[in-house]
Amino acid sequence: MPVLLFLIDTSASMNQRTHLGTTYLDIAKGAVETFMKLRGRDPASRGDRYMLVNFEDVPFGIKAGWKESHAIFMTELRNLQAAGLTSIGQSLRTAFDLLNLNRLVTGIDNYGQGRNPFFLEPAIIITITDGNKLTSTGGVQDELHLPLTTPLPGSELTKEPFRWDQRLFALVLRIPGNASVEPEPLGGVPPDDSPITPMCEVTGGRSYSVFSQRMLNQCLESLVQKIQSGVVINFEKTGPDPPPLEVEVVKSGPQAWHCCHKLIYVRPNPKTGVPIGHWPIPEAFWPDQNSPTLPPRSAHPHIRFSCLDAEPMVIDKVPFDKYELEPSPLTQYILERKSPHTCWQVFVCNSAKYSDLGQPFGYLKASTALNCVNLFVMPYNYPVLLPLLDDLIKVHKFKPTIKWRQSFENYLKTMPPYYIGSLRKALRIMGAPNLLADNMEYGLSYSVVSYLKKLSQQSKIEYDRLIALIGKKQPPEAGIKVRWRGGGISLAQRRDFIQQLQSLSGEAPTLPLELNPKEFQGFQLALLNKGLKPQSFRNPYDIPRSHLLDQLSRMRRNLLNTSVCTLRGQDSDQLHSVPIAQMGNYQDFLKAAPQPLRDADPEQPKRLHTFGNPFKLDKKGMMIDEADEFVTSPQNKGKRPGDSSNMTGGGPKRRRCMSPLLRLGRAYTPPVTPPASPRPTGIITSLSNYAIQLCHVSDLAQIIQKCLKNEGGKHIHIETTKVNNELRTLITREIRKPGRHYEKIFLLLKQIQGTLDTRLIFLQNIIKEAARFKKRVLIEQLENFLEEIHNRSNNMNHVDTL
Numbered sequence: 001m002p003v004l005l006f007l008i009d010t011s012a013s014m015n016q017r018t019h020l021g022t023t024y025l026d027i028a029k030g031a032v033e034t035f036m037k038l039r040g041r042d043p044a045s046r047g048d049r050y051m052l053v054n055f056e057d058v059p060f061g062i063k064a065g066w067k068e069s070h071a072i073f074m075t076e077l078r079n080l081q082a083a084g085l086t087s088i089g090q091s092l093r094t095a096f097d098l099l100n101l102n103r104l105v106t107g108i109d110n111y112g113q114g115r116n117p118f119f120l121e122p123a124i125i126i127t128i129t130d131g132n133k134l135t136s137t138g139g140v141q142d143e144l145h146l147p148l149t150t151p152l153p154g155s156e157l158t159k160e161p162f163r164w165d166q167r168l169f170a171l172v173l174r175i176p177g178n179a180s181v182e183p184e185p186l187g188g189v190p191p192d193d194s195p196i197t198p199m200c201e202v203t204g205g206r207s208y209s210v211f212s213q214r215m216l217n218q219c220l221e222s223l224v225q226k227i228q229s230g231v232v233i234n235f236e237k238t239g240p241d242p243p244p245l246e247v248e249v250v251k252s253g254p255q256a257w258h259c260c261h262k263l264i265y266v267r268p269n270p271k272t273g274v275p276i277g278h279w280p281i282p283e284a285f286w287p288d289q290n291s292p293t294l295p296p297r298s299a300h301p302h303i304r305f306s307c308l309d310a311e312p313m314v315i316d317k318v319p320f321d322k323y324e325l326e327p328s329p330l331t332q333y334i335l336e337r338k339s340p341h342t343c344w345q346v347f348v349c350n351s352a353k354y355s356d357l358g359q360p361f362g363y364l365k366a367s368t369a370l371n372c373v374n375l376f377v378m379p380y381n382y383p384v385l386l387p388l389l390d391d392l393i394k395v396h397k398f399k400p401t402i403k404w405r406q407s408f409e410n411y412l413k414t415m416p417p418y419y420i421g422s423l424r425k426a427l428r429i430m431g432a433p434n435l436l437a438d439n440m441e442y443g444l445s446y447s448v449v450s451y452l453k454k455l456s457q458q459s460k461i462e463y464d465r466l467i468a469l470i471g472k473k474q475p476p477e478a479g480i481k482v483r484w485r486g487g488g489i490s491l492a493q494r495r496d497f498i499q500q501l502q503s504l505s506g507e508a509p510t511l512p513l514e515l516n517p518k519e520f521q522g523f524q525l526a527l528l529n530k531g532l533k534p535q536s537f538r539n540p541y542d543i544p545r546s547h548l549l550d551q552l553s554r555m556r557r558n559l560l561n562t563s564v565c566t567l568r569g570q571d572s573d574q575l576h577s578v579p580i581a582q583m584g585n586y587q588d589f590l591k592a593a594p595q596p597l598r599d600a601d602p603e604q605p606k607r608l609h610t611f612g613n614p615f616k617l618d619k620k621g622m623m624i625d626e627a628d629e630f631v632t633s634p635q636n637k638g639k640r641p642g643d644s645s646n647m648t649g650g651g652p653k654r655r656r657c658m659s660p661l662l663r664l665g666r667a668y669t670p671p672v673t674p675p676a677s678p679r680p681t682g683i684i685t686s687l688s689n690y691a692i693q694l695c696h697v698s699d700l701a702q703i704i705q706k707c708l709k710n711e712g713g714k715h716i717h718i719e720t721t722k723v724n725n726e727l728r729t730l731i732t733r734e735i736r737k738p739g740r741h742y743e744k745i746f747l748l749l750k751q752i753q754g755t756l757d758t759r760l761i762f763l764q765n766i767i768k769e770a771a772r773f774k775k776r777v778l779i780e781q782l783e784n785f786l787e788e789i790h791n792r793s794n795n796m797n798h799v800d801t802l
Contacts (some may be wrong), residue, residue, distance in 0.1 A: 001047040001048070001121075001228065002047070002050075002100060002122045002123065002124065002227055003049045003051065003121065003122070003123040003124070004047055004048055004050050004051070004123075004126065004227070005050075005051040005052075005053060005095055005098070005099065005124070005125045006032055006050070006051070006052050006053070006077075006126050006128070007053050007054070007057060007088075007091055007092065007095050007125055007126070007127040007128070008028050008029075008052070008053070008077075008080055008306065009024075009028070009054075009082075009086065009088070009126075009127070009128060010025070010054040010056070010080055010081065010082050010083065010084060010129055010130035010802065011082060011083075011084050011085055011087075011128060011130075011132070012083055012084060012085075013082075013086065013130050013132045013133070014028070014082035014129075014130055015082045015193045016130070016175060016177070017177060018175040019057075019175070019178050020177060020213065022430065023082070023501070024082075024130050024173050025080065025081075025082045025173075026345070027078055027173060027175070027213075027216070028082065028128040028171075029078065031128060031171065031216060031220060032077055032128075033077075034217065034220055035126070035192070035220045035223065036050070038220060038221060039222055039224050047273075049066075049507070050069075050070065050073050051062065051064050051065055051066075051073075051086070051098065052076055052077060052089070052096075053079065053094060053095050053098065054080060054699060055084055055085070055086065055087055055088065055090060055091045055540070056084065056320045056474065057090075057271075058090075058094050059466060059470055059472070060472070060474040061091060061094055061468040061469050062098060062298050062466075063076035063077075063080075063470075064076055064169030064470075065098060065466070065467065065470045065794070066098075066101075066102065066463075066467060067467055067470070068470065068471070069605070069628055071223065072471075076312070078486050079089070079487070080747070083241075084136070084137075085132050085135045085136055086129070086132060086133065087134075087135070087136050088127070088129065088134055088144065088147075088195075088196060089134065089136075089141075089144055089145050089146050089147065089329055090136075090147055090166075091154065092125075092127075092144075092161075092492055093146045093147050093150060093161055093200070094124075095156075095165070096161040096162050097151075097152045097161070097339050098165065098466075098581065099121075099123050099125075099148055099151065099163075099762055100152060100155070100161075100462050101459065101462065101466065102459070102463055103121070103459075103465065104154045104452075104459040104707070105454050105456055105459050105460050106369055107456070108120070108159075109158075109163070110662040110771040111154075111157050111452060112281025112283065112284055112287060112294045112418070112443070112444050112448060112452075113280070113442070114283055114416070114418050115164075115280055115281040115282075115283070116131070116280045116281075116282060117230075117275075117277060117281065117321070117323060117377075117401075118266060118268050118275040118276060118277030118321070120165040120183060120229065120230075120231055120266055120275065121165060121543075121557055122165075122166075122227075122230065123166045124167055124169065124205075124223075124230050124445075125166065125168045125205075126169050126170075126171065126223060127168065127169070127170040127171065128170075128171045128173070128495040129171075129172060129173070129194075129517070130172070130173050131173070131174065131194040131196075131209075135227075136557065142195070142197075143195055144195040144196055144198070144199055151346065151462065152459075152462065152501065153455050153458040153459050153462060154458075154459065156296060157297065158293060158296060158297060158298075158299055159296050159297070159298050159299065160202075160298065160299040161717050162203050162299055163299055164231040164232050164233070164299055164300050164301070165206040165230070165232075165655050166203060166367075167203050167204045167226075167232065167233045167263075168199060168200045168203040168205045169194075169200060169205040169207070169208070169223055169226065170192065170194070170196045170197070170200050170205075170206075170207040170208065171207075171208050171210055171216070172192035172194050172196070172207055172208065172209050172210060173209055173216075174192070174209055174211050175210065175211060175212060175213070176211075179213075182209070184212055184214065184215070189208045189209065189210070189215050189218060189219050189222070190209050190321060191206055191207045191208070191209060192208065193208035193209075194207065194613055201261075202234035203232070203570065203716060204261065204262070204263060205226075208222075212426075213715075214233070214654065215719070220635055222461065223790055227268065228263065228265055228396070229265065229266050229268060229275065230263040230265045230266050230326070231263065231264060231266060232262065232263050232298050232300050233257070233261075233262070233263075233264055233300060233301055233303055234259070234260075234262065234301065234302045234303065235260045235261075235262070235304075235305060235330055236258070236259045236302060237257075237258040237259070237301070237304070237305060237307060238304040238305065238357065239306045239307060239308065239345070239444070241307055242308075242337070242460070244335075244637070247335060251394040253515070255329070255333075256329035257328075257329040257332070258331040260328045260329060260330040261300070262325060262326040262330070263326040263377055263431075264323040264324065264325055264326065265323060265325075265326065266326045266680055267324075271798055275376075277321045278319040278320070278422055278425065278426060279319075279320070279321055279361070279377045279378060279419075279422050279687050280377075280379075280381060280418070280419070280422065281301055281348065281361065281363075281377065281415070282305070282348045282351035282358065282380060282416055282419075282628040283297065283348070283351060283363055283790060284297065284301070284302070284349060284350050284351060284352075284417065285299075285414065286350065286352065286353045287417055287418065287443035287444060288443075288445075289443060289444070289445050290445060291445055292448065293447075293448065293451070294448055301348065302348070302349065303346050303347070303348060304345070304346065304347045304348070304349060304357065305344045305345070305346045305347075305364055305699060306345050306346075307344055307614055308344070308345070309339070309342040309343070309344070310342065310343050310345050310363065311342070311343070312343045312363060312365055312376070313378070313382060313383065313386050315386055315389060315390055315393070316390075317387060317393060317429065317431070318389055318426060318430065319426055319429060320376055320377065320378050321362075321376070321377040322374050322375070322376055322377075323374065323377070324373070324374055324375075325373045325374065326363075326374050330373070331372070334364065334366050334373050335370055335371075335372075335373065336364055337366075338366075339366065340366045340367060340368050340370060341363070342365075343363035343364060343365040344363060344364045344365075344377070344566070345361050345362075345363045346360060346361065346363060346364060346375070347359070347360055347361070348361065351380075352381075352414065352416075352418065353694050358413065359380060359381035359384075360381065360382065360383065361377065361378060361380050362375060362377040362378045362382070363375075363376050363378075364376075376472060379415075379419065379422075379423065379791070380415050380416060380419050381411065381414055381415060384411050384414075385411055386417075387409055388404065388407055388411065389405065389430070390480065392404065392432065393430070397402040398431060398432050400435070400593055402677050406762075408435065411654060413596060416443065416685070417440070417442050418444075420436065420442060421442070423436065423495045424436050427569055448523060459551040464616075465585045470761045479524030479525055479527055480524050481523075481524055485551055500635075516518060517598055523540045536551055536554075537554075537555065537558070560683070571703070571738055576636040579668045581680075582593050584722075592739055598771045618715055623674065637764065650671040655752055660787040663757040668758075670752075684786055692701040719753050720753045720758075723751075723753050724752060724753060724754065724758070724762060725750060725754060727748050727749075728762070728766075729764075730748055731745055731748050731749070731766055731769075732769060734748070735766075735769055735770055735773055735775060735778070736773065740777055740778075742777075742778050742781060745766075745778070746785065748782075749763065749766070749785065756789075756793055760786070762787070763782065763786050764786075766782060767783065767786070769784045
């Protein structure tokens with residue numbers, strides 16, 4: 001799950017306009033949206049997490065962090081405004097601290113226990129700035145300086161503010177205000193010469209100098225390709241150079257491939273989506289159980305490689321890790337040698353107890369197809385361990401001798417203690433879990449373990465505190481403080497300069513002071529509150545300078561209007577004027593409106609307002625049938641029974657009909673809700689029940705006659721419909737089941753109630769439902785069953801005729 005953090009420059013210089021007519025801040029917002037669209041084409045982007053930070057102070061500069069949704073991110077992005085200083089150093093530190101906030105809680109850095117490349121949280125910081133001078137409250141800075149102090153617990157355990165899976169990229173906007181006549185240079189985008197460029201290169205990223213919209217789009221496409229799961233490592237050559245090839249020209253002095261600062265790709269497991277590994281990269285120190293503290297580590301491990309050709313060693317049952325190197329001068333040099341069957345061993349200095357260079361923990365090797373270079377991470381000092389394990393498997397058959405155990409114990413003394421856990425897992429995979437004792441120490445002292453646990457708890461508290469502060473707006477200033485500058489006119493320019501000199505020398509009486517500066521020491525000018533609606537008829541300061549003449553005309557009409565006895569305190573135009581952005585905000589109006597009275601008839605459907613999306617359905621007023629179709633709820637029962645638009649075809653209008661069981665041709669009875677209070681039974685109750693079912697109620701006498709006729713059995717039709725509806729649901733479920741077990745369907749069909757026409761229509765709909773699911777055998781059996789019912793009905797009619 002990569003983290004994509006956008007650091008947007010919101011200094012005042014981002015308001016400058018380009019020849020496109022847009023400001024730098026508008027271009028930055030559009031670049032973020034374009035980047036998200038390009039990234040959305042990749043299926044792996046589903047797990048992306050987006051964050052947004054600007055140049056404000058902490059925590060107001062964090063607009064979207066760990067808990068904010070995508071909608072909040074987009075809203076905060078659109079609401080960014082350019083006002084302030086170019087404090088990019090402080091903002092970068094805020095971005096790194098936000099990313100590192102949760103690392104000590106999850107234990108992903110694994111301090112003092114080796115570096116695990118498969119424990120990573122890849123993050124890319126994309127900074128969009130104009131590349132102007134770095135300004136702060138202390139003045140203008142020529143270099144980028146990150147603050148050394150930070151509230152993040154455990155920051156002293158790493159020398160740098162970033163980590164090895166975090167990279168910084170910068171888009172420096174250099175789009176001119178006037179369109180350039182010269183054609184744009186073709187090719188790649190050059191790096192910028194702003195102070196942020198060295199910081200990008202240190203983290204493993206780079207900067208882009210953008211001079212046009214085309215170059216900006218080219219940079220965004222390049223950044224999308226840079227989103228890779230991996231960690232940055234420093235590779236440095238140790239020892240002599242390899243022997244030159246026949247066609248190779250020997251160059252003296254350091255070469256580009258001698259020292260590389262590149263990424264190694266950590267591919268996730270295709271089944272789980274999480275990287276899996278076995279062996280760590282060793283620490284640059286030997287752990288001491290008596291040491292009360294841990295030495296700080298560098299963000300990127302320094303790995304030295306020896307150019308002496310060695311034989312790659314792999315045993316079938318011993319696991320190893322394989323990481324592909326990012327293309328670099330080092331990979332190009334190894335591939336040019338075309339020796340895929342040899343390898344170069346890698347070391348970490350001071351990782352062994354009695355050796356400065358340390359023991360090999362893996363090797364660099366070109367792939368067999370010579371298309372990439374891989375870093376193989378093996379057990380520490382694998383040239384000693386792998387032959388021992390090979391003898392254990394092939395010679396001793398997992399029954400080690402005393403001599404083998406002595407050799408194995410001697411190896412354990414040269415291995416860093418934090419490798420014990422990984423070695424125990426590897427032996428368990430091999431089938432020899434009892435070679436290591438359970439009480440072996442991992443190399444960390446009790447004070448260090450306690451300190452790491454304490455840091456984890458403090459990080460969790462700081463994480464919760466910062467998460468609670470994200471989203472809160474910066475409190476507005478109470479006012480503008482008035483500073484006393486000792487008077488605007490100097491003493492020498494005053495008209496009474498001679499009299500003032502005489503009063504100071506004592507030749508003349510002391511003159512009274514015109515103004516006491518201490519009297520206005522805490523004086524403040526009030527700020528304009530944009531939340532209050534301007535009252536131009538009551539407060540003259542609410543009138544903009546450009547509207548003074550128009551306001552005078554309005555006030556003159558208000559004063560001379562004879563039709564109104566009293567003066568109005570507000571203009572009628574302004575009373576009903578609402579900004580365009582707030583015109584559709586009807587929900588806030590409903591919240592502020594008084595509570596409406598209770599409806600006189602609670603059974604009548606509630607009238608919904610027509611504001612908002614006209615295509616949005618009222619989900620509470622819909623029911624989902626078993627046949628996957630929407631049927632309107634009892635809200636329709638309030639319509640007049642004689643409305644032909646509502647009762648055409650025996651049922652109300654439906655949105656869509658997926659199943660023939662609910663198509664036209666069968667009578668539909670809306671679900672009847674029980675009355676809230678007991679009502680008297682009789683002709684009136686029967687009338688209300690039957691009025692819903694009848695299609696035409698123009699003749700009221702026929703309704704009363706039918707009600708009188710069925711006064712004793714008024715609920716027979718409703719009960720029959722309920723039973724048939726339940727049978728229809730059960731039969732539909734049986735039809736959808738796989739297989740050819742149709743006995744239960746015919747048992748349910750025999751329980752259908754109602755007249756012969758009702759049963760025939762019901763059976764025809766069941767045949768159509770079976771045709772939807774292509775149940776051919778069932779359709780044949782249902783058609784035979786239908787013929788039997790027809791024959792039986794004809795025989796009954798013939799008997800009645802006789």
